[in-house]
Amino acid sequence: MSGSDDAPTSDLAAALDVIGARWALLIVARLLDGPQRYGDLQRDLGVPTNMLATRLRELETAGVLARLPLRHNTRAYALTERGLALRDAIDSLARWGGGREG
Amino acid sequence: MSGSDDAPTSDLAAALDVIGARWALLIVARLLDGPQRYGDLQRDLGVPTNMLATRLRELETAGVLARLPLRHNTRAYALTERGLALRDAIDSLARWGGGREG
DNA sequence: CGCGCCACTTGCATTTTGCAAGTATCACCG
């Protein structure tokens, strides 16, 4: 068992395959604050409704988030463990985008 | 003056504005290994040549990388300080994509 | 002077994204 290996480019490619599409990472970031409903995500992010539906379907399939039925025609989207594991990456990226490098 | 604030979503959006386009982060990741020439990037990543040209132009404009003239019709692309600051984010993302969450 | 290497550009097909309007379901009010 090798102890310390650095991650090859294909690992990054694998990550981008899941969260590299437009809006995907922003949706996950919003969900880090806790479960949100469809309409909340739409209004908060300004993402087109068809894109939001598509992304939520893809991210659910990828095991990043899950649907929680709330009431009759109301449900919430919440990150799975795999989704929550993106917090560090999102944090780093946000710090970089904000100016003070981290 | 608040000492510890968490980065708002718009910071992430700003980051994605720069490195959110297809291939952009993979190009930067490849450049973390040191300066590379156009043909090297193309062959290593399998990125279409017109996309590579477009991304390199955008990333240069954004201050992420710079062109170094080597010889007559040969030049290398190298990360700037701002580009190098992406290492942590890329690392996190690659670890996530690789399976062992970090 | 012609050949090949290198860094691109150009033209066009395909895919993704965005906008706007429509559909489906159910609670609530009367």
Place this chain on the structure above:
DNA sequence: CGGTGATACTTGCAAAATGCAAGTGGCGCG
């Protein structure tokens, strides 16, 4: 029971991004 509003989407079509393949231009070398 029927109308209204809220919620979560779907659908049709236009615009933009992406990808493929072939072409362009500079220069060293023989």
